[in-house]
Amino acid sequence: MKTKNFISISLLLGLFVNAQVGIKTTTPNSTLAVAGSMGADYKQITTTTYNITATDHYITYDGAANATFTLPVIGTGTASYTGRIYKIKNISASGITLQASSGNTLRIDNTPVASFVIPTGAYAEVVNNSNTTGGTWDLSFTVLPKPSNVEIYGIQLTIPPHANGTAPIADWVSHANPAYDSGTGTDAWWIISKASTTFAHTAGYSNASRMMLVYEFQGTPFNVNNMYPILTAGNNSSFPDIFTASFVSLANVSGKTRLTVSVSRIDFIGSNGANNSNWTGTFLLNLLLARKLY
Structure with missing residues (x-):
């Protein structure tokens, strides 16, 4: 029993020392290496007011009027959200105003803003950063609406x-x-x-x-x-x-x-x-x- 415990502890310590985990691969080349597909939360929204939650990931809007999406309030510790990514797609005929919560801001360039409009057919991606003086959310990627007909x-x-x-x-x-x-x-x-x-x-x-x-x-x-x-x-x-x-x-x-x-x-x-x-x-x-x- 003592030998088995020693082996188990050694394997666990090795996992943390190497800091590389592989899923369906025995030779992970990154902190987390996945040899296969990945899935995350998907949600389609039709209400015109929506507070984005900590468990959201990909959000599609298909409502009948202009909508307002509000990003979570940034906290500390487990609520700091540093590195969290939200993906938002607008498939409706209306616009989405994406806004930060009170006390937080969006950073499109060097000038923080309170909100950003995602037009019809467009896609936006935001990521939380550790910035405490500028924007707390970076608008990291946007795709314009599909080409005109x-x-x-x-x-x-x-x-x-x-x-x-x-x-x-x-x-x-x-x-x-x-x-x-x-x-x-x-x-x-x-x-x-x-x-x-x-x-x-x-x-x-x-x-x-x-x-x-x-x-x-x-x-x-x-x-x-x-x-x-x-x-x-x-x-x-x-x-x-x-x-x-x-x-x-x-x-x-x-x-x-x-x-x-x-x-x-x-x-x-x-x-x-x-x-x-x-x-x-x-x-x-x-x-x-x-x-x-x-």
């Missing part, structure tokens, strides 16, 4: 001079004038055709000068299903011209995406001596393509 592409195209301007540029078809193309390589946009309509200014009515422009994307054609073009005309020249751009059509033609736009000059209709509303300069067309993914 909108895919966006943008480019700046050119609006060429009018065919009836003071210094006219003739209209064309079949990409006969590449001087006004935009972009390079597979991100290039060609102006396939340009059709100008001059102003009409009579005693009975006035029509603005306008052009019908067909742009063609030279890269892989876009998926134009559920795609919505947003157009704005710009002016970075010394001319005072003001334009409006109207969407006409967006379609894939012969393996290329084609955008048809009508551009009108809206600040001036008619003529004033040598000046007229058929524009001469080259201007900008800002294009944003937004496609709804689901």
